[in-house]
Amino acid sequence: MKNEEISLQTKKKLAQSLKKAMEKKPLSKVTVSELIKDCNINRNTFYYHFSDIYDLLKWMFEQDAIEVIKKIDLLVDAEEAFRFVADYVDDNRHIINCAYDSMGHEETKRFFYSDFIGVMQSVIENGVRQLKLNVSSEFKSLLADFYTEALAGSMLNWLKQREKYDKEEFIQDLLFICQNSIPYLLKKRAD
Template structure:
């Protein structure tokens, strides 16, 4: 257990260093040498924990946002989870924009995709239980992919948006869309099978 705690603390230190450098320059200009010197560790330690800077960035994003969202019961607390994600994007706009500028829209969306897909999949599974429905696996995959793309795209649009927006209205729109459309979609698929 002690090794796991030490390893996690080392990863957090390395991530904090990456964040610090991302405040000053583009991701593509940050080197492993700079990070290890800043952390007071050797290269071997860095590579023990991360394959490269991209893997470090992915881990950092997952730890700070997506992993926390997974702890919400999204069927009951989805508005709180949406609020958390929007706050995270607002508070880390510079870092996320740095990642976006370095990797591009599609690559940044890919970072969010797997975790958001897992969240959507658990929501759909839970709704199936509540509604007493059972959709085909290929349709479930389609629905999860559809909503994952929409949510990831919305997050990235929020990140790149220079205009002020009404945060509560955005949360309400996402919430209304999920609450009203998902049950209707799952029931519609069930009705088509009959």
């Protein structure tokens, strides 16, 4: 086995161990000692791969984001993408809440941003094509960034207040907002 493969396996084992530990206690209470014990590796191996637990958490979220983005790229429309991300958030809510409590709103929101930016760019490009409009790339980029920020923030707010907002209703409301406002804005900005 190549060194890169061994390194990746070690990182994945540490990430799994971190997820397991975060199910039992806050991130601030998780120690390197318990992670290395769970993975049966030494302390030097941990620090060879990561500078600290937050570095491991960041790597773990980046890997999850890569997997989420790969799957989103295969989805046909915005509803599927919103549903996929809402399901991911729902399935991983405890870990995301732990990260939120440790890293704060803005850092956690960046994770969702990377998931949604491609979706929003695709939705906007499809809208331009379907409406047969000519819209500047600068405005399309601004619009994608604006909606991505809004969606990422909304997703985090939903996560923190899930009991107040049914997932299906949340998804349908997001779709309603996007499907009604994006075409309007594109038409208003068309050349």
